Amino acid sequence: MKWKASIGLEVHVQLATQTKLFCGCRTTDSNAPPNSSVCPVCLGYPGALPVLNREAVRLTVRTGLMLGCAIRATSWFDRKSYFYPDMPKNYQISQYAAPLCEGGAVEVEGEDGIRRTVRLRRIHLEEDVAKSLHIGRRSGVDFNRAGVPLMEIVTEPDMGSPDEAFAFLLALKRILLCLAVSPCNLEEGNLRCDINCSVRPADRSELGTKVEIKNLNTFKGVRDALRHELERQQAALEAGELLEQETRRWDADAGATFSMRTKEQAHDYRYFPEPDLMPVRISVEERESWRAALPEMPARRCERFMQEYGLPEYDARVLTADRAIADYFEEAARGASNPKWVANWMMTEMLRRMADAPSEAWARLPVRPAALRELAELAGRGVINSPTAKAVLDVLFERGGDPVAIVQERGWGQISDAAAVGGLADRVIREHERVAADFRNGKAAALQFLIGQGMRLSRGKANPALLRDELIRRLGSRSESAG
Numbered sequence: 001m002k003w004k005a006s007i008g009l010e011v012h013v014q015l016a017t018q019t020k021l022f023c024g025c026r027t028t029d030s031n032a033p034p035n036s037s038v039c040p041v042c043l044g045y046p047g048a049l050p051v052l053n054r055e056a057v058r059l060t061v062r063t064g065l066m067l068g069c070a071i072r073a074t075s076w077f078d079r080k081s082y083f084y085p086d087m088p089k090n091y092q093i094s095q096y097a098a099p100l101c102e103g104g105a106v107e108v109e110g111e112d113g114i115r116r117t118v119r120l121r122r123i124h125l126e127e128d129v130a131k132s133l134h135i136g137r138r139s140g141v142d143f144n145r146a147g148v149p150l151m152e153i154v155t156e157p158d159m160g161s162p163d164e165a166f167a168f169l170l171a172l173k174r175i176l177l178c179l180a181v182s183p184c185n186l187e188e189g190n191l192r193c194d195i196n197c198s199v200r201p202a203d204r205s206e207l208g209t210k211v212e213i214k215n216l217n218t219f220k221g222v223r224d225a226l227r228h229e230l231e232r233q234q235a236a237l238e239a240g241e242l243l244e245q246e247t248r249r250w251d252a253d254a255g256a257t258f259s260m261r262t263k264e265q266a267h268d269y270r271y272f273p274e275p276d277l278m279p280v281r282i283s284v285e286e287r288e289s290w291r292a293a294l295p296e297m298p299a300r301r302c303e304r305f306m307q308e309y310g311l312p313e314y315d316a317r318v319l320t321a322d323r324a325i326a327d328y329f330e331e332a333a334r335g336a337s338n339p340k341w342v343a344n345w346m347m348t349e350m351l352r353r354m355a356d357a358p359s360e361a362w363a364r365l366p367v368r369p370a371a372l373r374e375l376a377e378l379a380g381r382g383v384i385n386s387p388t389a390k391a392v393l394d395v396l397f398e399r400g401g402d403p404v405a406i407v408q409e410r411g412w413g414q415i416s417d418a419a420a421v422g423g424l425a426d427r428v429i430r431e432h433e434r435v436a437a438d439f440r441n442g443k444a445a446a447l448q449f450l451i452g453q454g455m456r457l458s459r460g461k462a463n464p465a466l467l468r469d470e471l472i473r474r475l476g477s478r479s480e481s482a483g
Helices: 054-066 162-179 219-238 284-292 298-309 313-319 323-333 339-353 359-364 369-380 386-399 403-410 418-431 433-440 445-457 464-482
Strands: 003-014 078-081 091-094 105-109 115-127 131-135 138-142 149-155 191-201 211-216 246-251 256-262
Touching (some): 003 162, 003 219, 054 115, 054 149, 054 162, 054 284, 105 162, 115 162, 162 191, 162 219, 162 298, 162 323, 191 219, 211 219, 219 246, 219 256, 298 313, 298 323, 298 339, 313 323, 323 339, 323 359, 323 369, 339 369, 339 386, 369 386, 418 433, 418 445, 418 464, 433 445, 433 464, 445 464
Parallel strands (some): 211 246
Antiparallel strands (some): 003 191, 115 149, 191 211, 246 256
């Protein structure tokens, strides 16, 4: 029998606000001392009242607008009751009956190059829970994370394979980074995912028994967990077993899912409107002002980079994966005689040097986009060679400045005069006659040695391509005359 999988995701995104969702405590990094950013509100003390963070609402609505959601003019928060050590109030303030955003979709491109649409059911706002810590035989709870604003993006069960779910998460992350609503750092728990999946015979339209897998914090983990779980469900059905609606956990070391509890229904959480918060009302004017400030979608910007700047698809995808990088490149490429030269420097030296830097660091770089454009021009036109250009970039990273002025100040201009480089080639051949003879006798690697000697004698200033041509011309002509 052929089987068909249905996959839906619940993606929890930690929003990039300065304070928590319902109090003034700072949202701290993952390395902060335990319980160092807490107050009576996020600790759930009796009588402590929540106050809604307006910025969290704005970021959630911006995300909904970017993804084509309908935005509710009036929404409200609910209490979701459950008992767990990391839930200080024994209930979570979330949204159930009236989420901020409904509908919408994410376009996903599969490995086959075909674009598919993954529909969204809702995007709502809720507070995060605390973090349980287990050290040896002792356990504790760190409440720093309790109350941090979480945006939950819930999809319809539109994905049919683990690879498609993986592609969805990559596409969603690009959009979230473009909007700057979250740093999306998986290692710090900024992005976490729950999976809902089922298997049914391919000729049946009704969905199979849904199984939830909780708290995946890597995209690879989502794909691996789905591959195992779908195979487990299929094998069970083929063996005539009945699947139970349940919640399971993924053990990456074992490469398997394990049952945690039978799946709760919505009524098990006893939702009711949060009595300590007023409804959230968003005016048409406010909504449209947020819509007008939306950036270009990453997929659209990628296509435009290919068309406008003549970039290969791979380069365009890399450069549009982060909005800060895309903005920097576009400013540098604007007015360049050859934007591909700028892209090459971005793809190699700039991304390598900025690999561990946060997105916001690009706006503070001493290497201004105009300076990178000028450096790419100098190297592309052969005014300086590649080693010299990298040395100029070192100076720019250290103190900024103008590449032309740096080259002139340090006498780093490239020697591209044919007569001068020809004289250099004659000297190299004279001083290394044995290696020159090896090249004439067919040892191609000998040429690289001779080029290296020429670059050393010129202190890196010789045009390497011209030096290579002059060496080959001289060695070839002498070889012919000797023959």
